[in-house]
Amino acid sequence: MLISIGFLAVVFTALISTIVVLMWRMMPRVFCAPSEQRLKKSEAQFQTLIENLRVGIILQDAQTKIVLHNPYALELLGLTGAQLLGKTSFDPCWDILHENGSPFLNDTLPVPQAIATRLSVQNVVMSVFRPINNDRVWLLVTATPQLDDDGSVLQVICSFNDITRRKEAEQRLQKSEANFRNTFEHAPIGVATLSLKGRFLAVNRTCCNMLGYDQNELLNMTFTHLIQGQDRGFHFRYIRQLLSGGILSFSVVKQYVRKDNRRLWGSLSVRLIHHTDGTPNYIIATLENIDERKRVENEMIATRNQLQATLNAIPDLLFELGLNGHCYDIYTARSDLLDNPTEPLIGKNVADFLSQEATQVTLSALHEAKNKAYSHGKQFLLSHPQGDLWIELSVASKQGTGDQPHFIVLWLDITKRKLAELQLRENEERLNLSQEYGGIGSWEHDLSNNQQIWSPTTFQLAGLPYKTHPTWEAFLAVIHPDDRQILLEAHQAHLSQGEKYDIEYRIFSTHGQHRWMRSVGRAEFAVDGTPTRFIGIVQDITERKLMEAELKRSNADLEQFAYAISHDMRQPLRMVTSYLTLIETSLAQQLDEEQQQFLNFAIEGAKRMDAMILSLLDYSRVGHRTAAITLVSSRTALNEALAFLEPERKASGGSIAIYGDWSEVMINPDELTRLLQNLIGNALKYHEENAPPCVEVCALTTANSFKVCVRDSGIGIDNKQIDQLFKVFSRLQARSRFEGTGVGLALCRKIVEYYGGNIGVESAGEGLGSVFWFELPLSQPTSIELTS
Secondary structure (H helix, E strand, C coil): CHHHHHHHHHHHHHHHHHHHHHHHHHHHHHHCCCCHHHHHHHHHHHHHHHHHCCCEEEEEECCCCEEEECHHHHHHHCCCHHHHCCCCCCCCCCCEECCCCCECCHHHCHHHHHHHHCCCEEEEEEEEEECCCCEEEEEEEEEEEEECCCCCEEEEEEEEEECHHHHHHHHHHHHHHHHHHHHHHHCCCEEEEECCCCEEEEECHHHHHHHCCCHHHHHCCEHHHHECHHHHHHHHHHHHHHHHCCCCEEEEEEEEECCCCCEEEEEEEEEEEECCCCCEEEEEEEEEECHHHHHHHHHHHHHHHHHHHHHHHCCCEEEEEECCCEEEEEEECCHHHCCCCCHHHCCCEHHHCCCHHHHHHHHHHHHHHHHHCEEEEEEEEECCCCCCEEEEEEEEEECCCCCCCEEEEEEEECHHHHHHHHHHHHHHHHHHHHHHHHCEEEEEEECCCCEEEECHHHHHHHCCCCCCCCCHHHHHHCECHHHHHHHHHHHHHHHHHCCCEEEEEEEECCCCCEEEEEEEEEEEECCCCCEEEEEEEEEECHHHHHHHHHHHHHHHHHHHHHHHHHHHHHHHHHHHHHHHHHHHHHCCCCCCHHHHHHHHHHHHHHHHHHHHHHHHHHHHHCCCCCCCCEEEEHHHHHHHHHHHHHHHHHHHCCEEEEEECCCEEEECHHHHHHHHHHHHHHHHHCCCCCCCCEEEEEEEECCCEEEEEEEECCCCCCHHHHHHCCCCCCCCCCCCCCCCCCCHHHHHHHHHHHCCCEEEEEECCCCCCEEEEEEEECCCCCCCCCCC
């Protein structure tokens, strides 16, 4: 409509300018007419026409000076005739602006342009300030030059029309369009316009963000790309009805496909926009992201299902009662709890179907719930034909039930729990009795409130009166001063680092003597890792400690005895060997072959006896070496053992390969060397004739241990004989085939076990080689005395 009005204004202005020009051109002919009356009449008509035109007209000479104007020109320009006549287009008092707000330059004004080009300048839009009204008026200006016969400009007719209303309408339209565009772009839901074939014509930012596409991508797509395959037929049916006029619009809730192939729950609303003649024009669609709404709906459904499942899972009875015991509703999965059917109980009072005691307990719970909003734990005994039942009440105040309070009352049949509690008390009595006679007590430390819980036997072991309030400080007071710090460190290490809590310590008895205790415990932790509870047992191990001390002394005496016997036996044995050698030398020419053989047997037997005694000495010296237990490089000990074994390796023609991580170990260096030498030496020794041994020695270090494996390709071991390998003087092969005393592996076992390690062997069978291994802890227990 605004465009039509503007177009008519332009045409009208051009028409008026043409009329003025034609009349102006006719004036000379009129003035030359012989009739004066005709002349006056024409002048009057022309004057009347000019003065009554609703178009401003001014006449400017070739220097742009204004020489003529009509009244409407004064009205439009807001000037008087005296102010207007004589002015030029270049007068500085003019305040004329372009549509973009910039001022007109002199040579760009319509009249100067018409003079300069000798052509008509049409439809120039300008804003002119009117001093009288102190406002601006928008004009549509046309300047038409009048040329002389020689082509020079005689004058210029300038006509202009008031288009202020049109400009204001255009500005309102632009503002409205801007508001619409701003609303379209920043709408909180996706908005799009589509062609009748479903191709996007325009989309807003929210729609792009929602679907993960940019605007150009969507404008090159159809809405079909966003619909899941199984939903397309559903959407197409609605579109066909929309285009055929069957429906005006439709709305659906479906999942749509984003660019990243994720599914988006959306509420789609579609409407068809028509031309003025009623034919379909385009489609407008809005899409709202309802993922969150769907999530909430699903949660509500899950909550409802969970509530229903909870009701279904209620094992006993659920009542809705008033404060006076009136029954409003009842739900149960166990109709056998009451003698009467449950439905007739609705509308009655609990006193009508419960005993006096049960009614009093129920009413007491209801009044407690009225004051505290809940009541838990009240119990009563319900008489039942099949046997009395213990019932526990849980009561909660129901909100939003009007002036009269209602309560949800849950009956729980706790008969089995009551029987279990009785059984538990009996079991606790038996446990306390067992602990008392077994000398084992239990304890619990609640770390959240520093509360100690002890069994009666624990009180007895600690020498404290039974049923007094035990404290951590009271417990520490009876600990031997030398052991108190050790216990505290073990306690802290378990709580902070999770180390095993198994500690032995001494306490003072009531008679002033100390007794040995062993305590084993385990902490429980909260989700954030904070220790909450420490539980364990304590046992009197005084008798065991005395037996261990006696056994240690006995073993020491036995080792000393074995050492003394072995050492003292070597002196006469060396004498026997020496004299037999002298006899062999002095009678060498007198002995026949059989006598020489007998003598060789005697000498060989004496030497073998000496070797066995030396091995026995080595066996008894384990743990009593003169060298200190220090941090030893296992690779250094290995190199020393290999140096000792080099002659045997060359003699056998074998090879030794070394692998692995050889770390430092806390051990006597001589004993580690002897251990490696014995195992590798056996691998070199026990092989088939004409089959050089291939030995592999591999080390593995973990966080807590050091392990060595010695693999050979030798004669192997029958699995039935493996248990005999590590015993003293035990031999699996004939001495005539392989030399040895039968003490080497026993010595290895004693060294490894002395340092708290393990030793073993694996073999697939005879002729298939063997793998001997041992494992030592990286740190030695404090029970091993470091000798110097």
